[in-house]
Amino acid sequence: MQETFATHRVDNQPPPFGACNIWMDDAGLREAVFREGGETFAPQLVEYGQVAGTRLLQLADDAHRDRPRLIAYDAYGRRLDRVEFHPAYHEVMGTAIAHGVAGWSWAQPQPGAHVVRAALSYLHYQGEPGSSCPLTMTHAGVPVLRQNPALREWADKAAAPHYDPRFVPIHDKQGVTLGMGMTEKQGGSDVRSNSTRATPLAAIGEYLLVGHKWFFSAPMSDGFLVLAQAPGGLSCFLLPRWRPDGTVNALRLLRLKDKQGDWSNASSEVEFENAWACLIGEEGRGVATILEMVMLTRLDCMLGSAGLMRMALRRVLHHVSHRHAFGKRLLDQPLMRNVLADLALESEAATALALRVAGAVDRAPQDPHEAALARVATAIGKFWICKRASMVAAEAQECVGGLGYIEESGMPRLFRQSPLNAIWEGCSNIQCLDVLRALGREPETGEALGAELQAAAGHDPHFDTVLQAGLAQLAAGTDEAGARALVERLALLLQGATLLRAGHPLAAHWCASRLGGHTACFGGLASAEAIEAALARVGV
Numbered sequence: 001m002q003e004t005f006a007t008h009r010v011d012n013q014p015p016p017f018g019a020c021n022i023w024m025d026d027a028g029l030r031e032a033v034f035r036e037g038g039e040t041f042a043p044q045l046v047e048y049g050q051v052a053g054t055r056l057l058q059l060a061d062d063a064h065r066d067r068p069r070l071i072a073y074d075a076y077g078r079r080l081d082r083v084e085f086h087p088a089y090h091e092v093m094g095t096a097i098a099h100g101v102a103g104w105s106w107a108q109p110q111p112g113a114h115v116v117r118a119a120l121s122y123l124h125y126q127g128e129p130g131s132s133c134p135l136t137m138t139h140a141g142v143p144v145l146r147q148n149p150a151l152r153e154w155a156d157k158a159a160a161p162h163y164d165p166r167f168v169p170i171h172d173k174q175g176v177t178l179g180m181g182m183t184e185k186q187g188g189s190d191v192r193s194n195s196t197r198a199t200p201l202a203a204i205g206e207y208l209l210v211g212h213k214w215f216f217s218a219p220m221s222d223g224f225l226v227l228a229q230a231p232g233g234l235s236c237f238l239l240p241r242w243r244p245d246g247t248v249n250a251l252r253l254l255r256l257k258d259k260q261g262d263w264s265n266a267s268s269e270v271e272f273e274n275a276w277a278c279l280i281g282e283e284g285r286g287v288a289t290i291l292e293m294v295m296l297t298r299l300d301c302m303l304g305s306a307g308l309m310r311m312a313l314r315r316v317l318h319h320v321s322h323r324h325a326f327g328k329r330l331l332d333q334p335l336m337r338n339v340l341a342d343l344a345l346e347s348e349a350a351t352a353l354a355l356r357v358a359g360a361v362d363r364a365p366q367d368p369h370e371a372a373l374a375r376v377a378t379a380i381g382k383f384w385i386c387k388r389a390s391m392v393a394a395e396a397q398e399c400v401g402g403l404g405y406i407e408e409s410g411m412p413r414l415f416r417q418s419p420l421n422a423i424w425e426g427c428s429n430i431q432c433l434d435v436l437r438a439l440g441r442e443p444e445t446g447e448a449l450g451a452e453l454q455a456a457a458g459h460d461p462h463f464d465t466v467l468q469a470g471l472a473q474l475a476a477g478t479d480e481a482g483a484r485a486l487v488e489r490l491a492l493l494l495q496g497a498t499l500l501r502a503g504h505p506l507a508a509h510w511c512a513s514r515l516g517g518h519t520a521c522f523g524g525l526a527s528a529e530a531i532e533a534a535l536a537r538v539g540v
C-alpha cells in the first residue's frame with residue numbers, strides 16, 4: 001500500500017475496518033442467547049457471525065451506494081412495475097434466507113428457535129440493515145398466513161431457506177418473500193382510516209382491491225399482507241404479485257421513496273387497480289389479524305437497533321484504538337474512555353433486553369407469563385431501544401471525529417439508518433400508548449411485568465429504589481400525556497432486571513448509572529471501576 005505522498009506520509013490513521021466474526025466477539029449476545037435457551041443452535045450462529053462480519057459488510061457498500069431503481073415501463077410504454085437492485089442486494093438476501101434469518105423459527109419448531117432467529121436477525125442488521133426489512137416481514141408474515149389453510153403453500157415457502165428474486169408465480173418458486181401494506185396517505189398510525197376498498201368476488205374469500213398505499217416497502221416481494229375496507233370492516237388480505245390464474249396482478253408501483261437512509265431497501269408508493277386478494281381471518285378483524293405479524297416485526301426493530309448500537313461501537317473501538325491525539329491513543333484518553341464505556345453499557349443492556357423479549361416470544365405458546373410479558377415488553381423495548389439507537393449512532397459518529405461524517409467511514413450509513421426503527425412499525429408515541437392499552441385491557445400483562453421486575457429485587461440498591469417508585473406508578477396508571485415517562489421508567493427497570501437476574505458483570509454499574517442518576521449525554525459515568533469493567537467487556 002502506497003503511504004507516501006510528495007508532501008506527506010499517511011500517518012496516524014487506522015487501518016481499514018477489519019472483518020471479523022461478530023458472534024464470537026460479542027460476549028453479551030452469546031450469553032443472552034444461551035440464557036434464553038438458544039444454545040442448541042450455536043454452530044449456526046458461529047457460521048452466520050462470520051458471514052455477517054465479513055461478506056455481508058462488503059456487499060452492503062455496493063447495495064447502499066447503487067440504490068434500487070423503479071422500472072415502471074418498458075421501452076414501448078408497457079407497464080413493468082419492477083424494481084432493479086444491485087446484484088450485491090440479491091446476494092445478501094440469498095445468503096440471509098439460506099441461513100434462516102427469515103425462516104429459522106418456523107423451519108426448526110423447537111424450543112430456542114425464536115431466540116436463534118432473533119440472534120441471526122441481530123447479526124444480519126450489523127452486516128446489511130436495509131435487507132432486514134423484507135427479511136423480517138417474510139419471517140413475521142408466516143403465522144398470519146397459517147391462519148388460512150388455503151395459503152399453506154405461501155406459509156411453507158415463506159419459511160423455506162430459498163431466495164428466488166425472479167418475477168414468476170409462486171408455483172415456480174421454492175421460496176417466497178413477503179411485504180406489508182398498511183400505511184395510507186391519510187393515516188399510518190391510525191390504520192383504521194384506511195380507505196382502500198375490498199369488494200368480494202363470487203368465490204368465497206376472494207376480493208378485488210381498489211386504493212393506494214403511501215408506504216410499501218420491498219415492493220418486489222411475492223406477496224403482501226394488506227389492510228383494506230371490506231363490507232364487514234377493515235380486513236387483512238394476502239395480495240400476491242401474480243393472480244392464481246397466472247396473470248400479473250394489478251399492483252402499480254408509482255414511485256420509490258427518496259429516503260434519508262435504508263438505501264439498499266426499496267420503499268414505494270403503490271396503487272391497487274382491482275388487484276386480486278385473498279382474505280385472511282374474518283372480515284372486520286384486520287387489525288387483530290395483522291397484529292401477530294406486527295408484534296414480530298416490532299421485536300426485530302428492537303433487535304436491529306441493538307445490533308446497530310453494537311456495530312457503531314465496534315467501528316468506534318477500531319478507530320480509537322489506532323488514532324492518537326495529544327500524545328496518546330484516543331482509547332487511552334480518560335474522557336474518551338468514559339464515553340466509550342458508556343456506549344458499551346448502553347449496547348450491552350439493549351442486547352440483553354432484546355434477547356429477553358425474544359426468549360419470551362419463544363416460550364409464549366407454552367407459558368402464559370411469558371406470553372403476557374412478550375405482549376407488553378415488545379412495546380416497551382421497541383420504544384426504548386429504537387429511541388436510544390439514534391443517540392448511540394450520533395455519539396459514535398463524533399468519536400470518529402471528522403472522518404465519522406465521511407461516507408467511507410461507515411458512520412453516516414449507521415447514523416442515517418438509526419432513527420428508522422423508531423418510526424416504522426408504530427412510532428414511539430404509538431408504542432407508549434400500546435403499553436397503556438395492554439396494561440388497561442389485558443391485566444395479565446401488568447402482572448407479568450410486575451413479577452418480572454420483582455424477581456430482580458434485593459440485589460441492587462439503585463434498582464430497589466426505582467422499583468418501588470415504578471411499581472407504584474404502574475399501579476396508579478397514567479393518562480396519555482404521561483405515557484412516555486411511565487414507559488421510559490419501565491424500560492429502564494426491565495433492562496436492570498434482565499441484567500441483575502442474569503448476573504451480568506455490568507449489572508451493578510448499569511444500575512448505578514441508569515437508575516442512580518445519569519447525565520443527559522454519554523460519557524458521564526461516575527466511577528472508574530464502571531469504566532474499566534464496561535471496556536473490559538468489549539475487549540479493551
Ligand SMILES: Cc1cc2nc3c(=O)[nH]c(=O)nc-3n(C[C@H](O)[C@H](O)[C@H](O)COP(=O)(O)OP(=O)(O)OC[C@H]3O[C@@H](n4cnc5c(N)ncnc54)[C@H](O)[C@@H]3O)c2cc1C
Nearest residue numbers: 180181182183187188189215216217424425426427429430
Ligand atoms: C422507510 C419507511 C418504510 C416504510 N415501509 C412501510 C411498509 O412497508 N408498509 C407500511 O404499511 N408502512 C410502512 N412505513 C410507514 C410507517 O409504518 C409509518 O410512517 C408510521 O407508522 C407512522 O405513520 P405516519 O407516517 O402516517 O405518521 P402519523 O400517523 O401521522 O404520525 C406522526 C406522529 O404522530 C404521532 N402520533 C400519532 N397518533 C398519536 C396519538 N394518538 N398520540 C400521540 N402521538 C401520536 C406518531 O407517534 C408520530 O410521531 C414505512 C415508513 C418508512 C419511513
